[in-house]
Amino acid sequence: xxxxxxxxxxxxxxxxxxxxxxxxxxxxxxxxxxxxxxxxxxxxxxxxxxxxxxxxxxxxxxxxxxxxxxxxxxxxxxxxxxxxxxxxxxxxxxxxxxxxxxxxxxxxxxxxxxxxxxxxxxxxxxxxxx
Amino acid sequence: xxxxxxxxxxxxxxxxxxxxxxxxxxxxxxxxxxxxxxxxxxxxxxxxxxxxxxxxxxxxxxxxxxxxxxxxxxxxxxxxxxxxxxxxxxxxxxxxxxxxxxxxxxxxxxxxxxxxxxxxxxxxxxxxxx
DNA sequence: ATAACAAACGTTATATTATAACATTATATG
DNA sequence: CATATAATGTTATAATATAACGTTTGTTAT
Numbered sequence: 019x020x021x022x023x024x025x026x027x028x029x030x031x032x033x034x035x036x037x038x039x040x041x042x043x044x045x046x047x048x049x050x051x052x053x054x055x056x057x058x059x060x061x062x063x064x065x066x067x068x069x070x071x072x073x074x075x076x077x078x079x080x081x082x083x084x085x086x087x088x089x090x091x092x093x094x095x096x097x098x099x100x101x102x103x104x105x106x107x108x109x110x111x112x113x114x115x116x117x118x119x120x121x122x123x124x125x126x127x128x129x130x131x132x133x134x135x136x137x138x139x140x141x142x143x144x145x146x147x148x
Numbered sequence: 149x150x151x152x153x154x155x156x157x158x159x160x161x162x163x164x165x166x167x168x169x170x171x172x173x174x175x176x177x178x179x180x181x182x183x184x185x186x187x188x189x190x191x192x193x194x195x196x197x198x199x200x201x202x203x204x205x206x207x208x209x210x211x212x213x214x215x216x217x218x219x220x221x222x223x224x225x226x227x228x229x230x231x232x233x234x235x236x237x238x239x240x241x242x243x244x245x246x247x248x249x250x251x252x253x254x255x256x257x258x259x260x261x262x263x264x265x266x267x268x269x270x271x272x273x274x275x276x277x278x
Numbered sequence: 279a280t281a282a283c284a285a286a287c288g289t290t291a292t293a294t295t296a297t298a299a300c301a302t303t304a305t306a307t308g
Numbered sequence: 309c310a311t312a313t314a315a316t317g318t319t320a321t322a323a324t325a326t327a328a329c330g331t332t333t334g335t336t337a338t
Contacts, residue, residue: 158286
């Protein structure tokens with residue numbers, strides 16, 4: 019049985035910050051925010067980020083080098099991620115859409131190759147900025 | 149009338165290198181490869197890259213911070229990109245699939261928002277590596 | 279042809295993002 | 309308990325990207 023994930027101290031600190039944030043956070047901005055908690059070096063942040071990504075607790079927004087909390091029930095969906103990104107205010111929303119996810123997960127290219135993971139980033143203007 | 153794009157000297161140098169390459173190229177690797185041609189500074193590379201991206205001549209592979217030539221007829225498709233990325237050999241292929249492209253271009257989220265641009269990256273093993 | 283503007287260039291410096299390497303401490307697991 | 313694995317702390321450095329400034333080249337409108 020896969021037991022409930024227990025996070026290490028640093029992992030928990032980093033996850034807390036990301037979950038509390040309104041938008042995507044950058045690694046060094048996380049670092050500056052946790053120096054009071056005794057985390058002093060980028061390595062400590064990046065190591066926590068790596069593990070949290072592995073666990074599916076957070077995602078990296080590749081086009082922004084920034085990190086957001088997963089709001090998709092921590093399931094295996096980290097292999098199938100989609101985001102909407104506002105080009106004006108930089109807001110990021112995770113898109114949870116079963117049809118889209120199924121469509122892409124079952125996509126096979128012209129050679130018939132299937133893929134085990136994908137990441138999709140949509141760009142546009144969010145409601146507020148429109 | 150939109151006249152045929154004429155590239156500047158540096159833009160042409162950078163594009164040539166990217167088009168000749170078998171795989172995605174990183175900015176600094178481009179830089180090292182063109183120093184004999186009198187390009188000495190990262191700025192010169194990044195400026196050329198930015199313009200080439202605007203023109204749709206190349207694309208950035210966000211998950212790799214690397215650049216590939218567009219093989220999709222330089223059309224407006226740079227607003228709708230999809231790639232397959234081999235997790236073993238790092239090979240990248242642009243996916244040209246009208247159905248996929250239409251599906252995603254017309255995608256609207258739960259709030260009915262449509263997006264004017266997207267980028268999709270699939271990960272798996274290429275034929276060779278399987 | 280030339281004035282005026284925009285685009286591209288060259289250069290130096292620096293900011294930002296990420297990893298290497300190594301010694302130590304904490305936590306599982308047999 | 310022994311020992312293996314994961315996490316930590318730390319210093320240093322690599323890799324990626326942009327700021328800022330002055331000059332040169334190319335375009336366009338007169």
